[in-house]
Amino acid sequence: MSASASELAVALAGARDGSAAAFERVYEELAPPVASYLRWNGVADVDGLTNEVMANVHRGMGRFKGDWDAFRSWVFTIAHHRLIDERRSARRRPVVVEEVSEAHASVRDAEEDALRALGDERVAALLAVLSTDQRDVLLLRVVADLPLEEVADALHKSIGAVKSLQHRALATLRRHLAVEAMEQ
């Protein structure tokens, strides 16, 4: 949390009272991790879906009751629900292959993505070895910075189930890293 708890509490109270400036402060604080959570889950239009999530948050501000931590958990619950919707619609949506010339693609790969995406590719490769449930738990724990109880609420699972998923995710990652180290 980059801002102080009191500052965020003030922003939350102002946003609930309808202050546009206060909501923009809330947006600045929560939109980056929401976008990151969606991005690591493979969402194509991260910016668009993040805006939809925050629009839902804005519409529901009047009904929300609780402190900043509860609010953060609530926002990620909304984000997770929208992610599920996106996964469903993506399964129904035909895959559109963008026609990019081979020359252009090679230039892009070489000049634009090489350095920038190296870290992302590595992280994405590690996340890819996890099951969907394990990835959801890990990202909500790390990116959303939610405690176990709130991850369980967001995923509609028991705390024990979330703990088990977390252990399995860590074990899977650790074993995968060990195998990679042996191969090198």
Added chain:
Amino acid sequence: MSSSGRIPPGPEDDDDEWMTKFRSLTDPEVDALLDVRSPGAPVGAIGALAAALRADAARHGAPAMSAELRAQVTGSRPARVPVRGRRVLAGALGGLLVGGAAFGVAGAQDVLPAPLQDAAASVAQVVGIHLPRSSDRDVRDQGQGGAGGEGKPNDDGTDPEAPGSGRGTGGADSTPTTTHGPPATTPGGAVPADPGTPGQPATPATPAPGQGNGDGRGRGDGHGPGLGKGQDEGKGQDEGKGQGTSQSQGPAIP
């Protein structure tokens, strides 16, 4: 994602060695493993992954707020009706629709109370639909008593053909009629009206007193003396039904 708490087994993720290690960790230890910001936390491969995941949000920053969201936040876009409000509104509209339809059907069947019937007729008239008014009902009821013809007295003195007990002779007739025969002098509950000139079609929807084969259709209570032989006092309810034309000869009495 399944919403149940059951953990789907992964194909390779149940590594006994690592699962045993991680299951042996306490919750704070796992938290420390995932949160490399904690002082003294071990920065292993898992910690490095967690750090990379966290750094992503800071690196990309907040996406630009869309124009739609900005308009929503600044209030320049009308707020949407909450879901509950929309449901109530839809329910109210549905109820109104069903009620209006029921009101219209009842009005068409002329079974509403007089004030409501008149209101329904007025509303329907606006949209070009004709519904009967309560005044039409009065005329119709009166006309259905019918005028008695020559009745045969029964043993009890009542005449089966007497007005009020007969069946639809000379009742309200919605079809053109011609008159013949001597006119009845007592309409027997029917409203005297223009029966038409002899041999000419009478005005529609007027009773044709006198002899004739009535085509009257409608309902009504006819009370009153008939003109049958003998003095009959017809009592009862007359339901004149039938279609056709009645014919009579002779002058008509307006």
